[in-house]
Amino acid sequence: MSARNALYLQSGGMTAVINASACGVIETARRHPARIGRLLAARHGALGLLREQLFDTGVLGRGELIGLRQTPGGAFGSCRFDLDEPEANPAQYRRLFAVLEAHDIATLFLNGGNGSMQTALQIARAAESFSYPLQVVGIPKTVDNDIVETDCCPGYGSAIKYLASSVREASIDMASMSSRRGRVFVIEVMGRNAGWLAAGCGLAAEGPDEAPQLILLPEVAFDEAAFGARLRQCVERVGWCTVVVAEGVRGADGRPLAQVSSAGRYVQLGGAGAVVSRMIQERFGFKVHCAVTDYLQRSARHLASATDDAQAYAVGAAAVEAAVGGAHGVTMAVQRVSSSPYCWHIGEVALARVANLERRLPPAFVRSDGMHVSDEFVEWARPLVAGEAVPTFIDGLPRYWSPRLALMPARLPAYEPAPIAVTAKPAD
Amino acid sequence: MSARNALYLQSGGMTAVINASACGVIETARRHPARIGRLLAARHGALGLLREQLFDTGVLGRGELIGLRQTPGGAFGSCRFDLDEPEANPAQYRRLFAVLEAHDIATLFLNGGNGSMQTALQIARAAESFSYPLQVVGIPKTVDNDIVETDCCPGYGSAIKYLASSVREASIDMASMSSRRGRVFVIEVMGRNAGWLAAGCGLAAEGPDEAPQLILLPEVAFDEAAFGARLRQCVERVGWCTVVVAEGVRGADGRPLAQVSSAGRYVQLGGAGAVVSRMIQERFGFKVHCAVTDYLQRSARHLASATDDAQAYAVGAAAVEAAVGGAHGVTMAVQRVSSSPYCWHIGEVALARVANLERRLPPAFVRSDGMHVSDEFVEWARPLVAGEAVPTFIDGLPRYWSPRLALMPARLPAYEPAPIAVTAKPAD
Numbered sequence: 001m002s003a004r005n006a007l008y009l010q011s012g013g014m015t016a017v018i019n020a021s022a023c024g025v026i027e028t029a030r031r032h033p034a035r036i037g038r039l040l041a042a043r044h045g046a047l048g049l050l051r052e053q054l055f056d057t058g059v060l061g062r063g064e065l066i067g068l069r070q071t072p073g074g075a076f077g078s079c080r081f082d083l084d085e086p087e088a089n090p091a092q093y094r095r096l097f098a099v100l101e102a103h104d105i106a107t108l109f110l111n112g113g114n115g116s117m118q119t120a121l122q123i124a125r126a127a128e129s130f131s132y133p134l135q136v137v138g139i140p141k142t143v144d145n146d147i148v149e150t151d152c153c154p155g156y157g158s159a160i161k162y163l164a165s166s167v168r169e170a171s172i173d174m175a176s177m178s179s180r181r182g183r184v185f186v187i188e189v190m191g192r193n194a195g196w197l198a199a200g201c202g203l204a205a206e207g208p209d210e211a212p213q214l215i216l217l218p219e220v221a222f223d224e225a226a227f228g229a230r231l232r233q234c235v236e237r238v239g240w241c242t243v244v245v246a247e248g249v250r251g252a253d254g255r256p257l258a259q260v261s262s263a264g265r266y267v268q269l270g271g272a273g274a275v276v277s278r279m280i281q282e283r284f285g286f287k288v289h290c291a292v293t294d295y296l297q298r299s300a301r302h303l304a305s306a307t308d309d310a311q312a313y314a315v316g317a318a319a320v321e322a323a324v325g326g327a328h329g330v331t332m333a334v335q336r337v338s339s340s341p342y343c344w345h346i347g348e349v350a351l352a353r354v355a356n357l358e359r360r361l362p363p364a365f366v367r368s369d370g371m372h373v374s375d376e377f378v379e380w381a382r383p384l385v386a387g388e389a390v391p392t393f394i395d396g397l398p399r400y401w402s403p404r405l406a407l408m409p410a411r412l413p414a415y416e417p418a419p420i421a422v423t424a425k426p427a428d
Numbered sequence: 429m430s431a432r433n434a435l436y437l438q439s440g441g442m443t444a445v446i447n448a449s450a451c452g453v454i455e456t457a458r459r460h461p462a463r464i465g466r467l468l469a470a471r472h473g474a475l476g477l478l479r480e481q482l483f484d485t486g487v488l489g490r491g492e493l494i495g496l497r498q499t500p501g502g503a504f505g506s507c508r509f510d511l512d513e514p515e516a517n518p519a520q521y522r523r524l525f526a527v528l529e530a531h532d533i534a535t536l537f538l539n540g541g542n543g544s545m546q547t548a549l550q551i552a553r554a555a556e557s558f559s560y561p562l563q564v565v566g567i568p569k570t571v572d573n574d575i576v577e578t579d580c581c582p583g584y585g586s587a588i589k590y591l592a593s594s595v596r597e598a599s600i601d602m603a604s605m606s607s608r609r610g611r612v613f614v615i616e617v618m619g620r621n622a623g624w625l626a627a628g629c630g631l632a633a634e635g636p637d638e639a640p641q642l643i644l645l646p647e648v649a650f651d652e653a654a655f656g657a658r659l660r661q662c663v664e665r666v667g668w669c670t671v672v673v674a675e676g677v678r679g680a681d682g683r684p685l686a687q688v689s690s691a692g693r694y695v696q697l698g699g700a701g702a703v704v705s706r707m708i709q710e711r712f713g714f715k716v717h718c719a720v721t722d723y724l725q726r727s728a729r730h731l732a733s734a735t736d737d738a739q740a741y742a743v744g745a746a747a748v749e750a751a752v753g754g755a756h757g758v759t760m761a762v763q764r765v766s767s768s769p770y771c772w773h774i775g776e777v778a779l780a781r782v783a784n785l786e787r788r789l790p791p792a793f794v795r796s797d798g799m800h801v802s803d804e805f806v807e808w809a810r811p812l813v814a815g816e817a818v819p820t821f822i823d824g825l826p827r828y829w830s831p832r833l834a835l836m837p838a839r840l841p842a843y844e845p846a847p848i849a850v851t852a853k854p855a856d
Contacts, residue, residue, distance in 0.1 A: 010604075014601045014604055044606035047606055072597050072601055073597075073600035073602075073604040075604070076604075077604050078604050078606065079605070079606035080605075080606075081606070164825055165825055166724050166728070168828065169500050169501075169727040169828075170722070170723035170724050172499065172828055173442045173500055173723050173727035174501075174723060175830075176438075176501040176502035176503070176504075176505050177441075177442070177502075177507065178472035178473075178475055178506065178508075185722075185723060203824075203825060204825065274702075289723055290720065290722060291722035291723060291724050292718065292720040294613075294717050295613060295717055295719060296594050296597070296719050299597040299600065300594070301597055302597065302731060303731070384824075385823070385825060386823065386824040388821055390818075395810055395814065396631075396812075396814040396815060396816075397589065397593055397596065397631060397632065397813060398593055400596065400597075402600065402604075
């Protein structure tokens with residue numbers, strides 16, 4: 001009797017290294033043929049599972065896995081889709097287990113963030129009530145770094161390596177321009193509720209007058225007067241200032257700056273960076289440039305961190321080893337042994353301790369004035385950007401590769417989950 | 429009697445490789461001690477010349493020049509400052525030549541774009557009427573690639589290597605997300621009048637359905653209906669679309685989209701990318717993400733083109749060789765011998781043939797529908813991004829170095845040019 005199969009899902013917003021996790025899963029599964037028969041992957045995560053849109057990763061050769069590992073985005077496709085509660089929509093779960101059964105799937109690997117860990121937990125619990133024998137194992141990933149119970153999240157290190165490098169470069173450019181009226185560079189980064197990405201930009205500064213001089217975090221209420229005073233001091237002393245703005249920065253009333261209507265204090269201009277830029281221009285007359293990194297920050301595989309790439313691979317590999325060892329209802333976590341030298345290993349955490357929780361920047365990682373990071377943060381974050389995982393370049397550009405696999409033949413009638421439930425997280 | 433001195437000026441907006449030109453000048457000047465005594469550099473270009481704020485590059489050691497070559501921005505400082513016409517402000521020129529004379533300067537190297545070549549020409553002509561013995565030699569640089577009489581401009585190749593890589597990465601990320609309502613990624617790049625940077629993003633696409641699918645150029649009047657039709661076709665076929673928007677894209681009336689007031693068709697949102705994004709959202713209901721690369725595109729030294737770095741160094745070195753050979757009133761130009769294999773050398777062009785002219789994208793480089801580049805452009809541009817000039821990384825981030833030199837003691841009374849004349853080019 002052959003070993004039963006496993007299924008791998010990518011879920012939520014992408015990172016530069018989530019495919020390294022996919023490679024970790026695929027290559028490790030192949031080392032356990034007695035326990036894992038075929039490793040399938042769903043197209044667009046849980047949506048593909050419900051639709052029975054599945055790929056067989058067995059067709060991927062060794063060279064293709066090298067290409068896959070260095071490619072950003074989700075090779076098998078992701079989605080922002082929340083399962084309904086089992087009580088509310090039992091038909092959805094009957095379909096889900098029917099697909100799993102039709103493909104003899106006994107193990108499910110979910111590669112995602114907070115919301116995806118909730119999905120994993122829902123499936124694990126439903127499997128019990130539906131008496132479907134299933135092991136569910138989570139694999140963490142998110143540039144937001146907001147998953148609890150892990151020291152860091154694969155994807156984050158590469159994102160802040162890119163952001164801190166960009167802040168350093170753009171600020172050197174600005175510093176070289178002459179100006180009598182002061183110059184400000186504003187860079188908007190992702191982070192609706194947690195300021196991890198904005199904080200990571202702080203790695204660029206190696207001295208008090210180096211960029212970025214100010215970081216606006218969602219965790220700290222924006223105080224226009226205090227910010228203005230700091231900004232003016234910096235421009236008077238240095239001649240310019242670089243300001244990192246998390247997209248979710250909010251005022252004392254708790255409302256995001258970028259969502260205040262034109263009736264309020266600021267005019268909505270499409271983003272927190274634009275709002276802060278406009279405020280600086282109007283109040284101080286400084287010349288302001290504003291960059292919005294958007295998707296670039298989570299896909300900049302050309303500047304991926306070798307540490308991040310290694311951890312992304314390791315959580316994928318460890319998830320398979322854990323499953324082979326009988327684990328169920330757990331997710332992988334990066335556990336730090338020491339910061340200097342940086343030592344880490346992969347551990348396990350119960351899904352129930354992780355699902356749907358959000359980890360914000362702890363106060364100890366924020367400078368006392370709330371507008372920069374602490375030395376403690378820098379000590380924590382620096383190892384995460386170490387090393388360059390350089391992709392192959394062809395004709396001067398990074399050469400990426402995503403599998404264009406044929407879907408496996410369906411064994412069940414067509415099914416379309418409707419209506420689509422969308423998570424509350426709009427920043428995909 | 430010792431050899432007379434030379435002065436090097438950086439001018440206009442910066443690039444990732446202008447310091448490679450500085451290194452080319454410095455290292456080549458040192459090979460001609462019998463012809464060039466000391467090589468000085470002005471702080472903030474022509475402003476530093478008028479203010480007598482000068483550095484002596486002789487203090488820079490070999491290791492420091494290695495650091496300098498791999499650092500973006502202008503190490504000696506740049507400015508956007510136009511000299512007045514000699515007839516309008518002869519005092520300004522008397523001051524200028526007094527500074528040159530006080531420091532025994534017989535050669536002037538101006539490293540800049542169109543406007544800077546005009547400055548070089550003004551100084552060269554004034555030197556004749558003031559009977560000051562001076563050789564003036566230009567060194568081209570600009571990410572805008574809009575200098576005439578050169579096949580390409582140092583700085584451009586690195587900028588489009590970064591932009592095309594970013595377009596490719598962000599589009600792979602977007603393509604991996606599931607969506608029923610269609611997704612669009614808009615990326616705004618520099619280019620007020622010339623679409624060279626936007627066109628360069630076209631290198632990312634290796635097939636008709638690869639990103640970017642649409643490129644909006646300042647040279648082609650924006651036709652909302654035609655654009656909308658193309659966009660819709662693309663989203664229907666591919667599921668998503670990446671749109672590159674040059675900041676200077678304009679409507680049929682010649683007015684930039686980003687400057688149309690709220691009374692007009694579009695609401696001003698701070699930039700062409702935001703205007704186009706809003707239009708797409710409102711008209712089609714697609715989910716739109718918008719990135720604004722701003723300074724990042726001209727300072728991304730971590731992804732510099734080795735070809736561009738080599739050409740930037742070469743124009744600096746050739747300028748010195750030309751001056752030593754007696755050249756005056758000329759600027760350097762990259763001259764293409766063949767595209768495949770890519771062969772080039774550095775030639776000379778009279779400043780009068782270059783100054784203040786602007787080179788736009790020729791029609792042959794634009795696809796017939798006006799919304800992408802032609803194969804001819806790709807053949808021309810591809811060699812410019814070849815090779816990676818990777819900087820040193822320390823602790824996971826690029827390590828840059830800018831000289832913190834002491835200014836040379838002033839020999840003349842203080843002088844401040846006032847009022848500052850500012851060029852018409854606001855995109856610094």
